[in-house]
Amino acid sequence: MSTTVIESGEEASRENASLRDKPGTGNTPIVRYQGVTKSFGDVQVLKGIDLEMMPGEKVAVIGPSGSGKTTMGRMLMTLEEPTEGTIELDGELLWHMRVKDRLVRADEKHLHRMRGHVGMVFQHFNLFPHMNVLRNVTEAPRKVLGLSKEEAEERAVSMLGKVGLADKLKMYPSHLSGGQKQRVAIARALVMKPKVMVFDEVTSALDPELVGEVLEVIREIAEEGEMAMMLITHEMDFAKEIADRVIFGADGRIVEQGTPEEIFENPQSERLQSFLQRFRAQGI
Amino acid sequence: MPSSWIEFLPTLLKGAEITVIVALLSAVLAIVAAFIAGLGRLSKLWIVRTVMAVYVEVFRGTSLLVQLFWLYFALPFIGIELPKMAAAVLAIGLNFGAYGSEIVRSAILAVPKGQWEAAVALNMKPWQRMWNIILPQASLRMLPPFGNQLVELIKSTSLVYFITMADLTYQAMVLRNNYISWTTEILVLLLLMYFVMATLVSVGVKLLERKLTAGRL
């Protein structure tokens, strides 16, 4: 993107400056939350989030339910508007526009342009029940990216092949298993070629025996590397294996972050220690 | 004097033709009005919401027959003279459109929120979300209640008798006036003809519903 807004004062990321200096990614962050809060009525679910993600970085977000993890991801997808603070995407403000010296809420046109960089996979799949698998995956490339039917189908078929569903093109979502539905949803998000993808507890609604096939697909995508990923998850082992960095959130704040080793082997805060303990005790 | 009830049929069928035409035109107007008002009531603009809410309340709050009388007999006093057909179609269409708008509105609201969110996540524009994702799903939900409304609409076309339009009911009542002793035969025949029309429509809608949902839900 062309217009890079350079914010003065980097206090947002003061605590973890070292983490951003990953080798080979010393350029602009692809995502940057600054002082982001979110209230629903009287309840403040996010109490000031500062976070940066570098291009291609895989960030896992863990934490107890109700910690605001999902809200964080939904803001990046423009499904939830921040109450305070700003989010930048590829160096450009996501939810705001600068008019003279003031920040104003972005209009739909701006949001539409910015959303082109982001994709999302939902906990409950949200496949379109009135379209078959192929149409689920080709609809947006045709209507939003303006691809021809042939181009869109070519792209979709290769993506569906990648998630192992090339033989299900003509089926309707109601005839698929949960794991298959989620893989279609992943393909549907991937064909839009986003720079950042939010995975919002994508295995939480699945039967235990179907979790593996979905994680396998995500692992493959992660290995390809170019796309930044925000993995909001309860799968600790998976987070450990895939993430470049793990963020632990609780009560609307980022309590601790670090490499998977730091977070899982050497937790600093009491909150994280007890969270991990409880998790291990449950054997999940 | 007629020798058999069969002799009433040609006259009644002539009336049935008018009934069908009124029903078809009103149904088209009703569906258009239902979508405009139903979507309008979900608009972000309060002025649009208010105008649509007033339309719906006025047409649901007064009787169809009063509306018909008003359009046909009262409007000429402020300089608007409508032909019978226009008054009939406007009254029935707008009346059922008001009821239908509730069907449209609640069917749209019944589509799970996740469908809107998925459409946003795929960067569809607001009208694309509505047109490509929400409406196709909502339409399936609308079909059964619209089918019921269509049956009600066919029944309600009998009210055009009051503005002396030569529909099925009117023709039957003219026949009755001429052959009083055949009153029962004529009225039973009349009831049966309406019953057949209404049943055909409700069966048709059910078949359509089955066809559209086949293999999907």
Add this chain to the structure above:
Amino acid sequence: MWDWNYVLDVLPQLLSALKMTVWITLCSFVVSLIVGLLLALAARSRFKPLAYVTKGIIEFIRNTPLLVQVFFLYYSLPLLMGVSIPAFYAGVIGLGLHYSTYLSEVYRSGIEAVPKGQWEAATALNYTKGQTWRIVILPQAIPPIIPVLGNYLIVMFKETPILSAITLVEMMLTAKNVVSQSFRAFEPYTLVGILFLAISYIASLLVQRLEKRMNLLRGK
């Protein structure tokens, strides 16, 4: 264009016709409440022929126009039975019978919403069939449907103008008679519309309040 003197002239007549209209509505509603319940029970009967015939009658009445049914009651029944039926009774029976088929559906939904365990508990207590209905099922089935019944009362009120076709002097026919003397249609018909709108709007607000109160009572 709008003649207030004329309005003041007409209004008293319309208001007294309104009283008649409300009276017709209430009588018809009572008919439909009773017949509707009987139809609902008959349609559930274990004696299959009765259930089928009842469902057939319901279908037939629901799929034919009220106007024609009223004509049939008013013009045809006297010929068949040799007694003439006054317009008031023909109108009340016609409107009541027509909507009893709708109310039977409402009763059905209420009855089906009573958990199966309630029937089983009644059997376990050795209640007779009649006791089960009276003591256990209907007291649970009817309260939740009262708001829906209220809505049908409003619908029936708005259907009364149809009865003007058999010379039942309700608001519409009163307005028509006024118009035929004065040759000015705008004010009377507009007034009738306003009266219908006002009453059904107020009534629907009352029903909404009732519904809210009942939901609170049932702890929703």
